[in-house]
Amino acid sequence: MVFGLCAWMLYKSHDEARHYAVETSQNITLIAQRDIQRNIEILSLSLDSLTHRYQHPSFRQLSREQQRSYLFGSTLPAKHVEVMAVLDHAGKVLVSSMPGDARNTYGDRPYFTEQRDKPDLGLYISKPIDAKFARGLQVIVLSKRLSNEDGSFAGVVLMALNLSYFRDLFSGLQLGEAGVMSLYSRDGVVYMRLPSTADAIGRDISTSPGFQQIKPMMARDSGSFVVRAITDGVQRLYAFRNIPGTELMVFVGRSEQDIFMHWRDSLYAVASLMLLFSIACVLLLRVVRREFRQRQEAEEKLRTLVRIDGLTGLLNRRALDDMLAALWGRCRRQEGSFSLLFIDVDYFKFYNDNYGHQQGDEVLVAVAQTIAGQLPRSSDIAARYGGEEFIVVLEETDADGALLVGEKIRAAIEQLNILHARSQCGHVTASIGAATYRRELYADIDAVLNAADAALYQAKADGRNRVCSAGPTRQGLL
Template identity: 35%
Template sequence: MARHPNAIGVGSIAFSVIVLGFALAVLVQARQDATARAIENADNLARVIEHDITYTAELTDLSIQAAVDGAQDADVMRLPEHLRKELLFDRSATASQYIGSLLCLDSRGKIIVDSTSAVPRSVDLADRLWFTVHRDNPNLGLFISRPLRSRLNPNEVDLMFSRRVNHPDGSFAGVVVAAFRLDYFKNLLSGVRLGPGGAITLLQDDGHVILRYPNDETQVDEDFTGRKNFERFRRTHETSFFGTSGRDGQERLYNFREFEKLKMIVIIAPSSRYVFADWTSRAWYIGIVTALLIVGLLFAAQLLSVEFRHRLEVEEHLRNMTRIDGLTGLTNRRSLDDRLMLEWLRSKRSGKPLALLFVDIDRFKNYNDTYGHQAGDDALTAVAQAIARNSQRQGDIAARFGGEEFVVVLPETDGAGAAVVAANIHSAVRALAIEHTESEHGVITVSIGVACTDTEEVADALALIKVADQAVYRAKASGRNQTSAAEPCGDAAVTT
């Protein structure tokens, strides 16, 4: 603890800053995690939408290609009208409820085969983009138009899937086209839940909107070209970012996905308020708790500082007086240092040996974690008393070194004598039979390191402790519940 009352105030302020910084870091990380989850969910949803639309488009295209193959067969086109229709538009081509009609047009844009009418309807479609684009481009392949209001069914808005039909010499013979109802896309997206304010937009890669969900009566052929968020995507190729809608002013998390096989883009855009709904409530909770904690801490620090001024002298006096470890009743570390130095000097003067045992309770942290700190304190006390009972000669010092570590100083004792004391301590600790399920021995045991003044590495009292500590590590490495002696104190390891 700080030795000056003012340090309490400084420390409490510093700690408050740390707490506040930690709370902010937690909130920032939580916000980033919420964003990452929302992006991942949007990407997964976009993949599912892409897969479903691509699969449906491929099935539709297969029907169109079959009709194109038939239309390019002169024998098929010479068949009677009803047989020709059956061959060109078989049941697989008309099974989908979302295909309004399949048409085969000649080079002038006149319907020559109509899947929904026994007699082809008399409508000139030569001016339609899906017709002219095939007429002018022999190698176009499948063409998907923008949403168009049907000329055959004025109440419908369709996407037109079309392919070119050629004469045997490769010249333009007409077009096979399928009118695909937008109801398919509405039904596909109707089960999606993006929360309040969320929106899904399906558009072609040139920016023309196919469908927006929830359905807001988007006008046919709406174009996103020039809109801020769409242009940001096209310019930077960022697939996820926060942006403000130009339509309603709401901030959303925009997630773009380009289809691999179709010239389409889907935009998943949940509202920012929905993305951060849980985070916002958590932020309020953490903010209030942190504020109360800091205020309480500063208030308590002020009271403590005042009280500390009055008690500082008394505490200092008591600290100087106490020489006993409050938990175990053994000599404390401060007293150990003083008394060990005296015994070291006495040993050097008299030439008589001095031995030191370093005792460490095996796997004590696991014991604390399993049985709790109260049980740990009880175990520490019991082991300390067992050590004390086996070091009762005049001049022997049994001390708590720190945590679960103890030191026994044995004046006028050589390595052999120290090994005997170590064995007695092992036996006494095992006799306690304190259950320890996390230990390989089933009960609390100790590892002991032995050092003595005969050891070459021992140049002073501190070195004596260091050598004994190193011996403890060897005992633990050898399986614990052992004594390891530094040469020439005794054998390298003695199993008890």
């Protein structure tokens, strides 16, 4: 009976170690997925901004150097962006953030031909390539189509992203001595792998037995599997996750040796301590309790990380969506009411351009703390919606109450008196849109959000640094 009990407990701890490894790896892929997705969205918006500036009528009236300064400013929009450029319909560089690049032509590159041949393609992410402008530099190119007024092809806007972005992201995650982290495309091209070899990046592994084995699983958003790597022969437990809106997938692999290292230690300890039955039972129970407690603590930390925005400490977008869905259901069932405030920091991009992203992050933290400090009740919720946008949820609050809270927040942000030389006010301010749930007006929670967003745009159109309310009787507060 003692041997059976020990065998059962060892089996359970082995199963728990595996389950915990899967769970931890999935959470690591989730963190990487969100970081990559968020940065790709930011880079896509940067390309949209570049398109807008290039097609602005005033752009043609500028000199060559003025055009370059107008399009790109003094800095690129992200740390790992090496170059941004505009190509004409033949692939010739019209204007580039890199001096001297205007002599080159890129009409044969896939990031150009795909945009030319597929009008509805949207954002295109190339395979890894060796940059022409720097020896030994590997990049991926993000491009978007330029169209003439009649819809015909006018060229592309593009940027080159240094693959060191993925290396820096992955290298900060601890996966054990034999752990690996990779970024592949769904057709089997390697974008990044840590630890990496010189010829790993850009390699096509689509025909390898290991890739063929896991290919049927890639239709799912995420999953896990066990396979022996063809590069080093190590058997690993892998977790993967698709990156929405792209053809990329992030993989995390942990060797079974690392996963079950502590379990093997327990096995040797139990085998030795079985000679002293009473001591072995006490020690084994203590080990199980400790492992269980550590696992619970780790899971709780991971749950917190998934729900809290890492920069501001407010609820993140995912937690906000869950909370709004629950609130909507309660209000529909119980005839409840609520109001939303959509808050946007005025001219925040100009602030980042002028003072740098680090100070920009400090402003976001200060604004978030100020918003949270102005909420009158514990049931009121503040969340970061994305970038410099925030959402405040006020349960059981009518339109007048929402305007009052919105004005308190606006005034408190203004009273921070943070210098902003490129704002018309001379300091950091915020515009706020308010919307109050009314059963006859809004069919779902997205309609309420859209109403608050429309009110926010009205506040900006009215001169910024003000609060506007959605609805037929919209009113503003200064």
